[in-house]
Amino acid sequence: MNTMKKIALVSMLGIAFAASAAALKTDPAKSTVSATFKQMNVPIESKFKKYTVAIDYDAAKPDASKATVEVETASLDMGDAEYNKEVAKKEWFNSAQFPKATFVSSAIKSAGAGKLTVTGKLTIKGKTTDITFPLTVKTDGGKQVFDGALPIKRLAYNIGEGEWKDTSMVADDVTIKFHVVAQ
Numbered sequence: 013m014n015t016m017k018k019i020a021l022v023s024m025l026g027i028a029f030a031a032s033a034a035a036l037k038t039d040p041a042k043s044t045v046s047a048t049f050k051q052m053n054v055p056i057e058s059k060f061k062k063y064t065v066a067i068d069y070d071a072a073k074p075d076a077s078k079a080t081v082e083v084e085t086a087s088l089d090m091g092d093a094e095y096n097k098e099v100a101k102k103e104w105f106n107s108a109q110f111p112k113a114t115f116v117s118s119a120i121k122s123a124g125a126g127k128l129t130v131t132g133k134l135t136i137k138g139k140t141t142d143i144t145f146p147l148t149v150k151t152d153g154g155k156q157v158f159d160g161a162l163p164i165k166r167l168a169y170n171i172g173e174g175e176w177k178d179t180s181m182v183a184d185d186v187t188i189k190f191h192v193v194a195q
Contacts, residue, residue, distance in 0.1 A: 036156060036194035038065045043192045045083055049166070050183040057189075062087035065192050069120075069156060071149070074128055077120040081190070083113045085136075103173045110137045126150055130160070136169040158192040 062084035085105035100107040117132035147160040
């Protein structure tokens with residue numbers, strides 16, 4: 013192989029590596045996804061045990077970034093096995109028919125130092141809505157740390173059907189919180 017071909021090949025490999033270097037690997041041991049809501053006016057935060065987060069992020073070009081989150085709805089841990097079974101039922105998440113809630117970004121924009129505005133589609137229980145929320149990002153020990161809170165209305169996604177539509181027992185307001193550590 014002549015020198016020019018070798019240089020071209022090395023350059024192409026370098027470009028391919030640089031393009032793939034923006035895909036970050038999530039550290040599940042240090043990351044969390046949770047839902048906070050009020051039951052009888054008492055705040056409750058419950059974590060999802062199973063989820064995947066795919067982030068393609070470049071701090072120099074946040075507009076080119078992408079994110080996808082998939083959460084297994086039956087993995088919400090309410091701290092009690094019976095409650096966990098209840099929220100997986102048809103009236104709540106209907107996890108048998110809709111095993112995953114998903115978020116897919118359509119735009120990520122810089123909103124100042126360490127801040128991003130994320131837009132995309134959130135799908136829960138077969139219902140998809142367009143959402144926008146703020147996100148913070150910082151570097152800690154060579155890793156990217158993303159923190160955000162997304163307020164939603166549970167009834168917009170049919171979470172809590174039948175007698176559970178009554179918001180005096182379980183409030184309509186829910187905040188999905190996430191802390192994602194990736195490298």
